[in-house]
Amino acid sequence: MPIMPITPKPIRRTAFFLSDRTGITVEMLGHSLLSQFENIPLDEITLPYIDSKAKATSAVRTINERYIADEARPLVFSTLVNPEIRLIINSADALHLDCFSIFIAPLEAELGARSSENMGRSHRVSDxxxxxxxxxxxxxxxxxxxxxxxxxxxxxxxxxxxxxxxxxxxxxxxxxxxxxxxxxxxxxxxxxxxxxxxxxxxxxxxxxxxxxxxxxxxxxxxxxxxxxxxxxxxxxxxxxxxxxxxxxxxxxxxxxxxxxxxxxxxxxxxxxxxxxxxxxxx
Amino acid sequence: MPIMPITPKPIRRTAFFLSDRTGITVEMLGHSLLSQFENIPLDEITLPYIDSKAKATSAVRTINERYIADEARPLVFSTLVNPEIRLIINSADALHLDCFSIFIAPLEAELGARSSENMGRSHRVSDxxxxxxxxxxxxxxxxxxxxxxxxxxxxxxxxxxxxxxxxxxxxxxxxxxxxxxxxxxxxxxxxxxxxxxxxxxxxxxxxxxxxxxxxxxxxxxxxxxxxxxxxxxxxxxxxxxxxxxxxxxxxxxxxxxxxxxxxxxxxxxxxxxxxxxxxxxx
Incomplete structure (x- = not known):
């Protein structure tokens, strides 16, 4: 009896775009980066207005559920100003690309100034x-x-x-x-x-x-x-x-x-x- | 004669947003990050369509001129897919925050795949x-x-x-x-x-x-x-x-x-x- 070849199930990944506001910037950035990997099938999900610990915890649950469903670790792109919320998202079983942390440290060093959030001011000035x-x-x-x-x-x-x-x-x-x-x-x-x-x-x-x-x-x-x-x-x-x-x-x-x-x-x-x-x- | 106090000239910085396409994504990301430094006076300049070595060299000249005019190192945010062009921009006297390099390496490792550009395909698929x-x-x-x-x-x-x-x-x-x-x-x-x-x-x-x-x-x-x-x-x-x-x-x-x-x-x-x-x- 011939051995049946096992066709591997193609891995489908999920990318999450998380923001404490609309998420428009982070989804544009993430989508543009992911378009560099055109052979990887991807679902893209935006989770906007993650501006409380409760919403962050719920987002982590959603991300972890996708890990189980996909049988592959999700990708998480985030622009979250609040450090406590970033920490909660870090606990998800995912590759977390935290745009805020990645860029704010070199900017603080270059400008010789603390960012508003790191100065304890969490409000955003709107115009x-x-x-x-x-x-x-x-x-x-x-x-x-x-x-x-x-x-x-x-x-x-x-x-x-x-x-x-x-x-x-x-x-x-x-x-x-x-x-x-x-x-x-x-x-x-x-x-x-x-x-x-x-x-x-x-x-x-x-x-x-x-x-x-x-x-x-x-x-x-x-x-x-x-x-x-x-x-x-x-x-x-x-x-x-x-x-x-x-x-x-x-x-x-x-x-x-x-x-x-x-x-x-x-x-x-x-x-x-x-x-x-x-x-x-x- | 009293000694005249020297008032330090406030440092005005210039932020450049460079892209090989419209620059909309990188200027949104950069502007949002810089809004965290509300006390730093900033000029923001977008240089779109930097898609050739000649344009990159000209951009470097523009950036270096601002360094001299501002007497402070410019900030450069870029989303440039082509590695040769990124290398030219790296030669500018500026803090270069290269969004592409920062994110593509961890994505390649996670996805176990090379990005289109790193596979030598520089075209972008448009929809x-x-x-x-x-x-x-x-x-x-x-x-x-x-x-x-x-x-x-x-x-x-x-x-x-x-x-x-x-x-x-x-x-x-x-x-x-x-x-x-x-x-x-x-x-x-x-x-x-x-x-x-x-x-x-x-x-x-x-x-x-x-x-x-x-x-x-x-x-x-x-x-x-x-x-x-x-x-x-x-x-x-x-x-x-x-x-x-x-x-x-x-x-x-x-x-x-x-x-x-x-x-x-x-x-x-x-x-x-x-x-x-x-x-x-x-």
Whole structure:
């Protein structure tokens, strides 16, 4: 009788992202590090607001349960300010990568200062004006999306221009949410190409304009999702619009970038840096 | 002649956030760590897209110039995958906190695997479907903001309800941008309070509803920014609307949270976790 080969069960790991606040920073860092190990199957679980000993103890229980279920030690990434809470998490059966401890010691040595937490002050100072800056920036982006609104165009930190569906709207929202930047956007449409002139509303804010262009094939794909089989979405029309928009932007001296294979955060950070905008919030 | 006391010049430090991509993760991590040293005056500079030796060399020059200008060693936080580029940055006269090196070694040991970069593969796999998920989620949020649109309400992963100006719109946009979640929002207005019933459009999606409430004084402040001296913004009306909205949500069995002193990302992550939503993108 032949011996049956035993196929080893593939080890599935669990990564936990723990924070005493929202966990957004630690999950972005952890996820980006783990993407370097693409062959390891991973479950990722964020445990936010671990801000008491009771919640820390409950988190340890959750982590240890996953150890048993996975038959492999979980990975724990944490940004926990409170040392007592960090100590409790350390007791979990896991590889604990404690971002706070790892970085605070060298920073204290370099700066010749104790961190707030190590000075016994556990409160976090929040920025009360930050909330308003962000809300106002979002409202501004919504009110000045796609050429809406007749007023306050000169209040924008930047106004994105380009053919429709080149990624202007999500980029404006990202600039508002992440950086508190007042970002408007104005579409360039066939009427503008025929006139060979910028729309009147944005002609006098030329120094604040920043353009998006895109490969016509990609624009054709994007527009076809929304309006399949339309003239608007046809490759021929997309080629015409992209060429005409680029010509208009070049003549007007508007810097522009190619949005074709960029993510929204890549577009937003590119605009931030290339248009030399200053972020208003962290 | 009295000896003039020499007032020491306060040391101003510069912190650099270096990345081979957008730099969003490393600047969030670095900024959060540095907020623990609130008495140290700091300039924060992000240098994104350091993805070639030439750019790394130029970054080193920028860092060293700040050392001379500040008369104090800069702090450098980096998430750089390429080891040659990390080596160049190491040559800067700075405290270099290299997030990649610090974490990858323990992860390799724990996982018994080499990271992609250390295997000689330097490409990053991007998620082509992630772009679409995010764009579609943003479009959905924009089309289903403030009770707009007559259709597709049951497509939402979550629909936020509450009196107007309680933070529903920015939270929906954040859920879409950060997590790819389809988030709609529907205002509860005086007509609903008089009828003591939910609006018809959202009555049959009750299990997807999540409510926001707020302290009446805070709502009064927020509304007064937009419509000062109006009945709508008056404290009395805000008290009435908040009480009525809470009563309506309780009767309908809709879970709700107090948005009063929360930031947008705190609101979004609270909804994500309390409504047990699954993030669609990283």
């Amino acid at each position: 009360p004006t930050g909330y308003w800056k962000r809300i106002n920036a979002i409202n501004y982006a919504l009110e000045h999306d796609d050429g809406l609104s007749q007023k306050n165009w000169n209040r924008a930190d930047v106004t994105l221009v380009g053919a429709s569906r080149t990624g202007k709207t999500p980029t404006c929202l990202y600039l508002a949410l992440q950086y508190g930047i007042y970002a408007a956007n104005y579409p360039l449409i066939p009427e503008d190409f025929q006139r060979e002139e910028l729309p009147a509303q944005i002609r006098n804010i030329r120094s604040k304009l920043f353009g998006f262009t895109i490969h016509p094939e990609r624009l054709h794909e994007i527009r076809s999702e929304r309006k399949p089989e339309s003239v608007y979405a046809s490759l021929k029309n997309c080629e015409y619009e992209v060429q005409s928009a680029e010509k208009l932007m070049r003549r007007a001296g508007i810097p522009y970038l190619d949005a074709t294979s960029k993510s929204i955060e890549e577009l937003a950070t590119a605009v931030l840096h290339e248009a030399k905008l200053e972020r208003k919030i962290y | 082509p479907t992630g772009y679409w998920k995010r764009i579609n989620a943003i479009n959905y949020a924009l089309e289903h903001d403030d009770g707009l649109s007559q259709k597709n309400w049951n497509r939402a992963d979550v629909t936020l309800v509450g009196a107007s100006r309680t933070g529903k719109t920015p939270t929906c946009l954040y859920l879409a941008l950060q997590y790819g979640i389809y988030a709609a929002n529907y205002p509860l207005i005086p007509e609903d309070f008089q009828r003591e019933e939910l609006p018809a459009q959202i009555r049959n999606i009750r299990s997807k509803l999540f409510g926001f409430t707020i302290h009446p004084e805070r709502l009064h402040e927020i509304r007064s920014e937009r419509k000062p001296e109006s009945v709508y913004a008056s404290l009395k009306n805000c008290e009435y609307e908040v009480q009525s909205a809470e009563k309506l949500m309780r009767r309908a069995g809709i879970p709700y949270l107090d948005a009063t002193s929360k930031s947008i990302e705190e609101l979004a992550t609270a909804v994500l976790h309390e409504a047990k939503l699954e993030r669609k993108i990283y």
